[in-house]
Amino acid sequence: MKAKSAGKKIWVSVVMGSDSDLPVMTEAAKILDEFGIGYELVLTSAHRTPERTTKFAKTAAGRGVKIILVGAGAAAHLAGVIASQTLLPVIGVPIDATSLRGLDALLSTVQMPGGIPVATMAIGKAGAKNAALFAARALALEDKSLNAKLTAYVKKMARDVEKKQQNLKVL
Ligand code: RP5
Numbered sequence: 001m002k003a004k005s006a007g008k009k010i011w012v013s014v015v016m017g018s019d020s021d022l023p024v025m026t027e028a029a030k031i032l033d034e035f036g037i038g039y040e041l042v043l044t045s046a047h048r049t050p051e052r053t054t055k056f057a058k059t060a061a062g063r064g065v066k067i068i069l070v071g072a073g074a075a076a077h078l079a080g081v082i083a084s085q086t087l088l089p090v091i092g093v094p095i096d097a098t099s100l101r102g103l104d105a106l107l108s109t110v111q112m113p114g115g116i117p118v119a120t121m122a123i124g125k126a127g128a129k130n131a132a133l134f135a136a137r138a139l140a141l142e143d144k145s146l147n148a149k150l151t152a153y154v155k156k157m158a159r160d161v162e163k164k165q166q167n168l169k170v171l
Pocket of ligand 1: 020074
């Protein structure tokens with residue numbers, strides 16, 4: 001899968017620790033596509049490619065990236081390791097990759113020691129989707145057209161619930 005934002009400025013890095021995380025992190029990419037936000041997909045591991053991870057973290061801001069989304073499973077140190085090497089905001093997505101079903105990744109990602117923040121989303125696809133929406137909300141602070149798209153998105157969700165209410169039937 002390639003980022004579909006060719007020609008756009010890359011504002012968001014969607015990072016993952018393994019290509020096995022891609023089915024989950026695709027949910028983030030879909031939202032960024034929907035909102036027309038330029039992004040890149042980056043594969044790097046805190047444990048298997050520590051130097052590559054450092055190089056990515058240290059160069060992201062200089063390349064114009066504004067927010068980093070990080071999906072990782074198991075002993076998921078990737079978001080914290082990246083956050084320790086950049087001042088960009090980092091949003092972590094715990095991935096369900098082991099027999100602990102993502103609880104390991106959730107605790108590894110969320111329990112950062114004071115001083116290095118990682119905003120941590122829910123485990124799995126909902127977390128990946130919300131990570132992108134959270135990034136969109138942050139970027140919308142300085143982008144009126146993005147703000148309008150988010151407003152429309154939220155209104156459509158509410159309309160969809162109303163429609164579902166009308167179609168509720170006892171099974
Ligand atoms: C983590 O280990 C990755 O983020 C992935 O979720 C998990 C398993 O990786 P693979 O063994 O599938 O490459 O570093």
